[in-house]
Amino acid sequence: MNKKLLSLFFVLIFLVIVLAACDGGSGKTSGDSEEPITLRLAENQPEDYPTTIGAKEFARLVEEKTNGRYKIEVYAGGQLGEEKSVIEQVQLGSIDLTRVNAVPLAEFSEDIGVLSMPYLFEDEEQKWKKLNGEVGQELLSTFEGSNLVGLAFYDSGERSFYNSVRPIKTPEDMEGLKLRVQNSEIAIDIVEALGASATPMEYGEVYSAIQTGVIDGGENNLPSYYTANHYEVAKYFTDNGYQGVPEVLLASQQLWDSLSDKDKKAFREAALESVPVQREAWAELVKKSRKTVKENGSKIIKVDDITPWREAVQPIYDKYGDKYGEWIDKLTK
Template identity: 40%
Template sequence: MKFQFYNEPMTDLNSKKKNRNSLSIFSKPVFLILVCLALFSTCKGPGGVRVIKLGHGLGVTHPVHEAMVFMAEKVAEKSNGQMQIRIYPNQQLGTERELVELLQIGSLGMTKVSSATMESFAPRMQVLSMPYLFEDDAHRDKVLKGEIGKQLLLDAEDFWLRGLCYYDAGKRSFYTKNKPIENPSDLKGLKIRVMESNTAINMVKSFGGSPTPVSYGELYTALQQGIVDGAENNPPSLYTSKHYEVCKFYSINEHTAVPDVLIVSTKVWELLDENEKIWLQEAADESAIYQYKLWAESVEESYRELKKAGVTILYPEVAGFREATESMYEEFKLTQPNLFEIVDQIRKIE
């Protein structure tokens, strides 16, 4: 059984977000969203069909969106059509932070966020944003699929958020408008877009840059207008967002491998019966396996297309970047010993 994702025009939220520090769930744009959604994140319609709304900020060609489409199809298949997921892409329902807040009050069922965004709700998850934390992909996978990863997914339940699975968000590197980044000193004085993450902010500071939080949906305009000089992200996001039209230098220093997290409102989760919970969790797990495959293919395609578009791709020496971030670990050890203990456990996993 096929499902639909919704891409109809919605209220233009971006034009109203004058103050990025004002993220109240009772702001006018979000209030309008609540009205539009009629305060139903999940409901049972005709014939007892359970419908869950999922909003996110990515485009429909992004591999994470495609994985969520796959998940929705699996949910419909497993439930014999008795459970459906409706997907609202392209930041139609708000920024990542706003979508999380909508989940907290039960006005939206599910969303995809970066684990960096989850730091405000599950503080222990900030360890996943630490630079050069993982030795390689195999090490990362062991952590996320192991006991530490499973515990972190449930850390935000006290804040009405439950993690279902991780999606591969690749490795993040710097892309810039006017000059390439070949060593940390090249970032000095540059305004670099970061997610709303203290760890990301501290990382850019450690390189000498000026971290500037900007919503992903507003970043293209921010680059065009010179609000920021560059950003940091993975190859598929650089390509699918078309930020390469503005930024022609991509420096592959791969400073972090911050995963995405598929989350569900606990207010919605608790409404599901046992079969519905099993269908949703199984479909999420299967979509993660599918997404990892899509991601690898997308990375290869993205590099090809970025080169065709005239982007200069550089491979700077990583040692200098790694060394510059060691101060973050030292501070972490002193100021947050409990979190540093998790970092230490991660580093010991072989």
């Protein structure tokens, strides 16, 4: 009897040792000992650019909110490809996340095109209250069915006009100017409604085209005017913020479907909480850009009353009203 008890005792000791070994001997659960899941986020701007700063803050917050179970590596400077290629790879799930401008995304969500409408918001406060709120999330949800998941909007500033000919203070001053625009129907319509001639052109060709007189100027935000050195050949920048298309932080549907509800909530929270950091970095770049171009002789013409400009682009609202009317109401009222 004693031998049987002794044998049973040794069997129990053996089982305890085996179970302890399976648990790693550390007291951790199997979930605690798992390696973090590493995700890739594609960013085509440099390491110190505001959108990259925002993406890195998003990555930090995701890691924090998921207790290190997810780690996001931000590949800046276009390391994972140019914008169109990246969007396609995110759709396929070969890239997990990205940040791109809303303009090319209209191909995947027609509704997102409403953000290209001129003078859409009364001011920055209204714009970001809407984009960071329920209406913004509703607009991001329109990517459903495209294998893209919208998480948050980032700041890309306000686009304005610049040229090498004369200061522009009113829509009448636009008459006859040849201005480079993005290759989109609404961009062309806006410039022509203001009396100028719209010339679609690759961005990299703009500097030499202004320098040689092929065009008189272009349109973009102040940091782009500065970083592309367009201020060297087009000295007049009209600061009237006619259009403010934001950036969009996106996830692949494949990644999204793999997340638990709790982790989806963490990713969305991290995206929204990264917005103030990105916007602060953008404001700093605008400040630096303004200072530098002024020091180099550019004239920044501030337009305080945009009423005449709003009236001049009314044909755009007449043309696109049926298409975007519902969203215009949601975003502006």
